[in-house]
Amino acid sequence: MRGRPFGDTPLAPGGVPARRTPAVRFDDIALRVMEAVMDPWTAQLGDVELAVEEVPVLTDEWLAETVPLASWVDRTGSGPSRLVLFRRPLEHRAESALDLEALLLTVIVEQLSEVLGIPAEDVHPGYDAE
Numbered sequence: 001m002r003g004r005p006f007g008d009t010p011l012a013p014g015g016v017p018a019r020r021t022p023a024v025r026f027d028d029i030a031l032r033v034m035e036a037v038m039d040p041w042t043a044q045l046g047d048v049e050l051a052v053e054e055v056p057v058l059t060d061e062w063l064a065e066t067v068p069l070a071s072w073v074d075r076t077g078s079g080p081s082r083l084v085l086f087r088r089p090l091e092h093r094a095e096s097a098l099d100l101e102a103l104l105l106t107v108i109v110e111q112l113s114e115v116l117g118i119p120a121e122d123v124h125p126g127y128d129a130e
């Protein structure tokens with residue numbers, strides 16, 4: 001092996017992007033989309049945590065034929081509300097990073113729409129049901 005290993009350098013602070021794991025890339029996209037969608041609703045919702053889990057845990061009572069892509073967990077005690085995204089089912093439905101970003105926008109907007117009790121189109125102007 002020649003030269004220094006990949007990592008932080010003046011030319012690539014934070015390491016080489018190609019060396020990031022799929023989970024890190026997913027987290028970056030999800031956080032960017034979440035911040036863009038949540039910004040106007042912070043006053044109504046308060047603090048909201050973004051959580052990512054690999055897959056949902058489905059109980060024997062789960063009867064739907066589809067796997068959930070996200071879940072909303074209401075505020076508990078002193079903890080904030082939490083939007084949980086399920087990474088593997090979301091990645092499975094997206095063919096590219098652009099598709100994943102569009103899917104995350106749709107999922108996050110629809111979750112907030114349900115929580116706020118308003119149409120998804122009013123939650124974020126970039127929402128497209130298609």
